[in-house]
Amino acid sequence: MSVVFSADLEDKNQEIGEIFTPRFDLCGLMTSVVTDACSGDLLMLAYMNAESIRLTLETGIAYFWSRSRKSLWKKGETSGNVFYIEEILIDCDQDALWLKVHVSGKKVACHTGARSCFYRRMTMDNDVIILK
Amino acid sequence: MSVVFSADLEDKNQEIGEIFTPRFDLCGLMTSVVTDACSGDLLMLAYMNAESIRLTLETGIAYFWSRSRKSLWKKGETSGNVFYIEEILIDCDQDALWLKVHVSGKKVACHTGARSCFYRRMTMDNDVIILK
Numbered sequence: 001m002s003v004v005f006s007a008d009l010e011d012k013n014q015e016i017g018e019i020f021t022p023r024f025d026l027c028g029l030m031t032s033v034v035t036d037a038c039s040g041d042l043l044m045l046a047y048m049n050a051e052s053i054r055l056t057l058e059t060g061i062a063y064f065w066s067r068s069r070k071s072l073w074k075k076g077e078t079s080g081n082v083f084y085i086e087e088i089l090i091d092c093d094q095d096a097l098w099l100k101v102h103v104s105g106k107k108v109a110c111h112t113g114a115r116s117c118f119y120r121r122m123t124m125d126n127d128v129i130i131l132k
Numbered sequence: 133m134s135v136v137f138s139a140d141l142e143d144k145n146q147e148i149g150e151i152f153t154p155r156f157d158l159c160g161l162m163t164s165v166v167t168d169a170c171s172g173d174l175l176m177l178a179y180m181n182a183e184s185i186r187l188t189l190e191t192g193i194a195y196f197w198s199r200s201r202k203s204l205w206k207k208g209e210t211s212g213n214v215f216y217i218e219e220i221l222i223d224c225d226q227d228a229l230w231l232k233v234h235v236s237g238k239k240v241a242c243h244t245g246a247r248s249c250f251y252r253r254m255t256m257d258n259d260v261i262i263l264k
Binding site for chain 1: 173185229252254
């Protein structure tokens, strides 16, 4: 007979259960991976607190927590590039979210004007890491 | 004439430059988003320190930093599900990475045995968040 510790049981419930038992970090945030629902491309990483998760699920529009401004952030409120939610998935240990979205407006996710925040490739050149 | 502050210049160089100037968090880590190079599916989030980034670029195999074990972690070392790197991209402010990988072995990324850590959908049911 195998002994199951309560911590293991808790982990198991978190992994297979239908109950939302989020593991926020010490700042009350969870990392959110945002991909384009059509192309599948990774658009950006952002952070959500309990309020932004609830607002996002209720409205179908992505809300985040801005760590720099320390405030709730409706993505696209000023730029017009709103993220409309296609689907939200949560990971095994409930500390990360995957948002599949449709971007409105100019379909730009990054503040630099790029469609995605990930626009540079990393390579090694003579032991030096180069971005291109 | 617009005034450009040094902090702005620093940000700009970080955003457009070819020099790797990583913004690690207080633990010396960077979030890494891992997707399947073929399907585009999000497989997992993991964390990399300077050493694991360098090892990954040098070997073409994904190394992470295990926050729970507090040690370098060659993904798949025990499970056989090694991540072979197709491409690594970095985001605008150099605090996140996107690893496109080919998974070997049973092609399983998650410790639960699922192909991806993101296997549950979040929905609202009478104001309650449900995972299915």
